[in-house]
Amino acid sequence: MSAPSGTDPEHRAIIVIGAGVAGIGLAVKLREAGFDDFVLLERASRLGGTWQANTYPGCACDVPSHLYSYSFAPNPNWSRTYGTQPEILAYLRSVAERHDVVRHMRFDTPLIRARWDEDALRWRVETERGEFSADVLISAVGPFSEAKIPGFPGLSDFEGAQFHSLHWDHEHDLTGERVAVIGTGASAVQFIPEIQPIAQRLTVFQRSAPWIVSRMDRRTLGVERALLRRMPLLGKAMRGAYFAGIESFGLVGFVDRRFRHPFQALSRWQLHRQVRDPELREKLTPDYMIGCKRAIFSDAYYPALAQDNVDVVTERIAEIRPRSIVTGTGAEYPVDTIVWGTGFGALPQLYERIVGKDGRSIAEAYLDRPGSYLGAAAAGFPNMFCTLGPFGAAGNQSAIYMIEAQIGYIVDALKTMRDKGIRRVEVRPGVQRSFLDEMEERSRETVWLKGGCDSYYTTADGRNAGLYPDWSFQYRRRVAEFDVASYEASVR
DSSP states (O other), rough: OOOOTOHHHOEEEEEEEOOOHHHHHHHHHHTTOOOEEHHHHHHSSSSHHHHHHOOOOTBBOOOTTTSSTTSSSOOOTOOOOOOOOOHHHHHHHHHHHHHTGGEEEEEEEEEEEEEETTTTTEEEETTEEEEEEEEHHHHHSSSSBBBEEEEOOGGGOOOOOOGGGGGOOTTTTTTTEEEEOOSSHHHHHHHHHTTTTTSEEEEEOOOOOOOOOOOOOOOOHHHHHHHHHHHHHHHHHHHHHHHHHTTTTTTIIIIIGGGHHHHHHHHHHHHHHHHOOHHHHHSOOSSOOOOOSEEESSHHHHHHHHSSTEEEEOSSSEETTTTTEEESSSSEESSSEEEEEOOOOOOOOGGGGGETTTTTTTTHHHSSSOOOBBBBBTOOOOEEEEESSSOOOOSSHHHHHHHHHHHHHHHHHHHHHHHOOOOOOEEEEEHHHHHHHHHHHHTTTTTHHHHSSOOOBBTSSSOOOOOSSSSSHHHHHHHHOGGGEEEEEEEE
């Protein structure tokens, strides 16, 4: 859809792509900094990002609620230690409404293409609902926004129902069906215990066993919530305690792999306690170091797999037939419905649609080496910032903590541009190369690269795909203010 003939595209000082956790937080902080001429373009029909898209049974956060929330908007009323999808979505909606940023959002507005116009010093943004231009473009799209389904032979011939966890079919009743779950990542670990009791037969196809750590989730007491409402400092203390606990996973990730032993011992103890069958226990024992792939918090996953109506299959899938799945050993498993728990694409499709000054998209620029500066900017893309870009995500901390750090950096950059009359900023290529070289050097001995597994943490050639290989609090200090000297800045 293009702008009507004879009319100019709608111009905004700032365009933000996405109205999820990052987009909402950005909108709040932009308003606080005195920016009002901005719009959030959201492809969905409502705000929330991943928390409005993922509605599969059991969907919840794997970070404690008091940490998985904005520091500027504490919520004393979480009903559980770990927030469920409906409660997190309601929280995000309340923050957006309370800070009056919903009026800046344009829903049902998927991005078609964004292109930097060097002559006009503007971004040209084409969407399915019209054209825009902007002085600054900000990507607030999360890394897990596109479902990934492997191309197994025969998949197109399957005659039963199938859907990915990201696009759960709530109209389809799994009761009494023979259900195949392909994949055992974080989403599958949450929905498998929910569908196991209603399936006639549940066959779980596991490529590699995940490390499972006790979740210790519980309902919060009314007296706890009342105390948190009356004593905000108590909430800050709880947030700090959860922060320290999760930050400690960095000891395994990038300090020294020998720190893995106590974490692995806790996980193995849980496996031995919850799975009595030695054969099943062997299948569920990971053959790589904890932290090499994302460790998952659950107390319900192992008990669900130990039920009589569940099979765990570790042989590779060779073929999908109209009503069954066949493994490499020739074993055939009858299937009525396939539920894909195979995770997400490494890069959002959005990156194929954003084109910088040299005519290359972000996805093309990342082909050789995923790159950014501080996970917030990229050489070749003037007047553009992003959240959770390469090396702006932490493997040992709440995503919201990292997002808030990047929001502070981006807003400070915009204030600097406004106060100094800067019309164009672009991170210096040499600065970005030095940053990436530092990240690569610091990653060499991390568990992500040396832990004995392949995961979305790594590239095809075995490099760190974008996790920040240091403490998250160190990262926050690093982005505490916009370092304009690292950028080519022009007032022309």
